[in-house]
Amino acid sequence: MRKNxxxxxxxxxxxxxxxxxxxxxxxxxxxxxxxxxxxxxxxGGLFTPLFYQTLSGDxxxxxxxxxxxxxxxxxxxxxxxxxxxxxxxxxxxxxxxxNNLFMLPVTIRYSYFLRKYPFDFPLSIAAGVNFLRLNSxxxxxxxxxxxxxxxxxxxxxxxFGLNIFYxxxxxxxAGPEPPQEHSRFGNFIEFSLSARYHF
Amino acid sequence: MQKKFRSISSVFxxxxxxxxxxxxxxxxxxxxxxxxxxxxxxxxxxxxxIGVYGIIKAPAxxxxxxxxxxxxxxxxxxxxxxxxxxxRDCTPGSRWHQISTxxxxxxVNDVTYIDTGAVATGGIEIYVSVMDGNGGHLYKLNENPSRxxxxxxxxxxxxxxxxxxxxxxSTYTSYNPAPVWSGRQIQRLVSIDYDLDGxxxxxxxxxxxxxxxxxxxxxxxxxxxxVNKLIETGLNGEIMTGxxxxxxxxxxxxxxxxxxxxxxxxxxxxSGPLPPSSSVSGNKPPTTDDWAxxxxxxxxxxxxxxxxxNLQDASSFRDIFFDHKGPNGTDPLVFDTITxxxxxxxxxPTLYVASGNGIFxxxxxxxxxxxxxxxxxxxxxxxxxxxxxxxxxxxxxxxxEDSGIIEFEKRDLPSPDNTVHGHYPYGAYGxxxxxxxxxxxxxxxxxxxxxxxxxxxxxxxxxxxxxxxxPIWTQE
Numbered sequence: 001m002r003k004n005x006x007x008x009x010x011x012x013x014x015x016x017x018x019x020x021x022x023x024x025x026x027x028x029x030x031x032x033x034x035x036x037x038x039x040x041x042x043x044g045g046l047f048t049p050l051f052y053q054t055l056s057g058d059x060x061x062x063x064x065x066x067x068x069x070x071x072x073x074x075x076x077x078x079x080x081x082x083x084x085x086x087x088x089x090x091x092x093x094x095x096x097x098x099n100n101l102f103m104l105p106v107t108i109r110y111s112y113f114l115r116k117y118p119f120d121f122p123l124s125i126a127a128g129v130n131f132l133r134l135n136s137x138x139x140x141x142x143x144x145x146x147x148x149x150x151x152x153x154x155x156x157x158x159x160f161g162l163n164i165f166y167x168x169x170x171x172x173x174a175g176p177e178p179p180q181e182h183s184r185f186g187n188f189i190e191f192s193l194s195a196r197y198h199f
Numbered sequence: 200m201q202k203k204f205r206s207i208s209s210v211f212x213x214x215x216x217x218x219x220x221x222x223x224x225x226x227x228x229x230x231x232x233x234x235x236x237x238x239x240x241x242x243x244x245x246x247x248x249i250g251v252y253g254i255i256k257a258p259a260x261x262x263x264x265x266x267x268x269x270x271x272x273x274x275x276x277x278x279x280x281x282x283x284x285x286x287r288d289c290t291p292g293s294r295w296h297q298i299s300t301x302x303x304x305x306x307v308n309d310v311t312y313i314d315t316g317a318v319a320t321g322g323i324e325i326y327v328s329v330m331d332g333n334g335g336h337l338y339k340l341n342e343n344p345s346r347x348x349x350x351x352x353x354x355x356x357x358x359x360x361x362x363x364x365x366x367x368x369s370t371y372t373s374y375n376p377a378p379v380w381s382g383r384q385i386q387r388l389v390s391i392d393y394d395l396d397g398x399x400x401x402x403x404x405x406x407x408x409x410x411x412x413x414x415x416x417x418x419x420x421x422x423x424x425x426v427n428k429l430i431e432t433g434l435n436g437e438i439m440t441g442x443x444x445x446x447x448x449x450x451x452x453x454x455x456x457x458x459x460x461x462x463x464x465x466x467x468x469x470s471g472p473l474p475p476s477s478s479v480s481g482n483k484p485p486t487t488d489d490w491a492x493x494x495x496x497x498x499x500x501x502x503x504x505x506x507x508x509n510l511q512d513a514s515s516f517r518d519i520f521f522d523h524k525g526p527n528g529t530d531p532l533v534f535d536t537i538t539x540x541x542x543x544x545x546x547x548p549t550l551y552v553a554s555g556n557g558i559f560x561x562x563x564x565x566x567x568x569x570x571x572x573x574x575x576x577x578x579x580x581x582x583x584x585x586x587x588x589x590x591x592x593x594x595x596x597x598x599x600e601d602s603g604i605i606e607f608e609k610r611d612l613p614s615p616d617n618t619v620h621g622h623y624p625y626g627a628y629g630x631x632x633x634x635x636x637x638x639x640x641x642x643x644x645x646x647x648x649x650x651x652x653x654x655x656x657x658x659x660x661x662x663x664x665x666x667x668x669x670p671i672w673t674q675e
Contacts, residue, residue, distance in 0.1 A: 060235050063238075097631060171232075184232055
């Protein structure tokens, strides 16, 4: 019992010491952001096709290869917890006969930040238009891109991290040509590395 | 600031909404749906990066077995000139074999054959032209009968070889004293079906280069006094790009001319040339005197010749195709009504010309008046072929420069105009950018099979046997 009490006291002292030290670090480094602060992000990584979904909910293979993705994003802080900005980028992947599918989304992205310095975890959602090109076919589709990111803040200006963004882009038709049965919801996922600069 | 932000957001979403709403396209199938339903195209053994300069189908009697165990395909064989000479049996699924060029550094740039008649006397003879830095060569294919084809995948199973055809300079006769071909590059071999039975009976060689030797169009005199050689025709000065025979007249196209040579040709296959001073009544082989000046149409900045209607808009002729048989092999009616400018009603055999300005056609009505030419389609075309099924349907396939193939069809079902419509081929064609972005060099129509040669993506096969509107595409 006495031994346990001693251990508990030692633990409390350790935690208090660590907490005070952390408090000193936080006082020294934790940046806060206000309306008007901005950031620029550049992202690049892998584009992974998931599935197509029909209007009736059936799931079909995408018949696409794993591809590449890249984007650039500008955002401005609304306050220390939220930001909103614009994002433009693109992806490519190949069909079974090596045809190249390009999608170039232009979106507005809203982010909410969960912070644990030196890390932060933006939860975000983007919506906009998706410029799609397959061979000679060109389409403009809507797109929704929810996602989560994790950043390590190197200093008050630079942060590095990774993103997982889900791409949901409906390709809908009313018929008669293409028939309504050709409507599909495209489901893809993006894994990308990111560099962020605050200014 | 927030007011300004709301304003910007409103404009953005309004723009997005407009773009999405007005993003109408001409697609006929869903984009994701088309990818979902795309399957990898089967690829035969022909290299996929070669340029194809010539394709022929040699009929089966070339392969009459000389030994009981010798393989031969009753469907015939395809031969393809693509740097080397390639061949395969016509039976679907047969693999390609390569015969290396017999000249070091040489390029096999065309292939043809002639039907010499009975199998016992040779049946079908295959000829290829080979060009290298030193000039041109004409070779005849000989197969080694001692080898047997037990495994179709065995390379060169018959061990065929290309034997050089002697330079005619050493075999000229008195009425053709000058060597007309010695060392001259052969640009194109032009096959002629003289008796309209679907077999090549004779061929011509378009020779010469822009800088080293004059262009001359030569005729393969296959049996003159037992000495085979190329002789002059008199159609000189340009590279001939295609030719055909309509039952009465020879037609040839060069880059800027359409030639029609008619009258005096024998009713039976040519037996050999006669001296220009000889009587040519009823038996008139090509000679300089007889063929020169027979220009139907010439385009060189000034209109010449007979100035046929509508053809004055054309130049850069690449191919000429005479369609004299209908889908069932006997009916000459192929396209009842065709959309053209001016509209044309095709009730007789039809001649098509592919040019850099479009496809032009003339039909042979009762008086054989071929001075009226109609425009079938605009664009830059390189080659023509026809495929049919065995019953009713036919397609005219037109190879284009840098943009694949266009297909013309007669609508099988009654429609308000019952016209022929040009469109991209059906099937998986739309998934094959290596084909639909390619420059088509040659098209070969073999019943329900189309083989398309390209400048740098090999050859493609389209099998219409499962349905005239649902071809199955493969890469050769």
